[in-house]
Amino acid sequence: MIKHIVAWNFKEEISQEENCNNAKKVKEELEGLKAKIKEIRTIEVIIEPLKSGSFDVVLVSEFDSVETLQAYQIHEEHLRVSSFVGSVLRNRKCIDYEI
Template sequence: MIKHIVMWKLKESAEGNDKKTNAEKIKLGLEALKDKIPQIQGIEVGINNNPSNAYDVVLYSEFKSFEDLDIYQNHAEHLKVAGFVGAVKEDRTCVDYEV
């Protein structure tokens, strides 16, 4: 099992929205991928409620293999969401590990 965890720090405003609105759009977009990309075994997206923390949104997802993770990352539906995230993020960090 592969765990794919990503965290984003969002810009205060971008794409005509404030940070909170963009965080909600990211959450909805990523969670909708579960029904579009069969390689996703599990997905959870959280919006940070701790104002002292550096990151605003976290993605926790699971895949059977690194090959499935690669399929997900290059899937057209994922790339649409990633394009929006790229436009509204200030910073990103990611960890992929096998259990």
């Protein structure tokens, strides 16, 4: 199984209120992909992490294999949501690993 973790920060030039609204929309959009992309085994978006961390929004998802992760990454719905996420968040960091 493959664990796919992505983390972002809020854009500094956007107000805190708008960042919070954007985070809720990001969570809704990303978690909504589970119903649209069969390759997703699990998906969770954390929008209120502990303040001791370095990121504001974190995606944790699981896939059966590298191939299913790759299928997810090129799926049109994922590309649509990724475009939105990139427009409202910054500093994307990602780690994928096998468990």
